[in-house]
Amino acid sequence: MSFMSNFSQWLIKKLRAEKRAKILILGLDAAGKTTLTKYVNTGYFQAGLTPTIGQNIETINYEGWDITTVDVAGQQQFRFLWDIHYPGCSAVIFVIDAADIERLPEARDILKIHVFDNPLVEKVPTLILANKQDLPSAIQAPLMIQLLSLHLDMKDRTFAVFDCSALTGKGVLAAFTWLVNQLEMDKM
Ligand SMILES: Nc1nc2c(ncn2[C@@H]2O[C@H](COP(=O)(O)OP(=O)(O)OP(=O)(O)O)[C@@H](O)[C@H]2O)c(=O)[nH]1
Ligand SMILES: [Mg+2]
Secondary structure: OOHHHHHHHHHHHHHHHHOEEEEEEEEOOOOOHHHHHHHHHHOOOOOOOOOOOOEEEEEEEEOOEEEEEEEEOOOHHHHHHHHHHOOOOOEEEEEEEOOOHHHHHHHHHHHHHHHHOOHHHOOOOEEEEEEOOOOOOOOOHHHHHHHOOHHHHOOOOOEEEEEOOOOOOOOHHHHHHHHHHHHHHHHO
């Protein structure tokens, strides 16, 4: 093998090796975090998942990136565990059950405490997912931005709100592509 092909293989390996990211997936219990993570990993909806206790850590390869997803338990008694995962995270995904209007104020409070006002993640891009769009009562992104006052609270942050359904998969790819584009930009 020539020096150049050795060199180019080394370079490709090195560049690929550097494309590593840890993405933290937060949100209230039953928002759909694990369902979404499974969909991203397998391309299929998995029914009957049990509520997460602790966290699920998985690795996916996407567009040359080695992405570790940390899907945490959303139930209140486990939320203290989220603190362990903030250091070193490259992006946050905050999943909201967009059809559960009653819990939107709670989702907003948790988003504020754990993301907006959290200095450990102030420099990382945040993808907010208005999940469960397959349900007729789901609120869509423009109204979600208003209801959660994201246009005010997040004005100094890199964030986007996407509609999606972890059941049908609609919107998941577009949202994930936005996030990976942010990771690419952060690397420049
Ligand atoms: N209709 C519909 N149901 C969904 C969707 N995403 C998740 N679900 C359902 O919502 C319920 C909770 O989903 P999970 O993925 O376990 O929620 P979670 O956010 O991981 O919850 P915790 O692990 O308790 O924090 C399950 O019954 C899922 O099948 C969706 O996009 N549409
Ligand atoms: Mg879960």
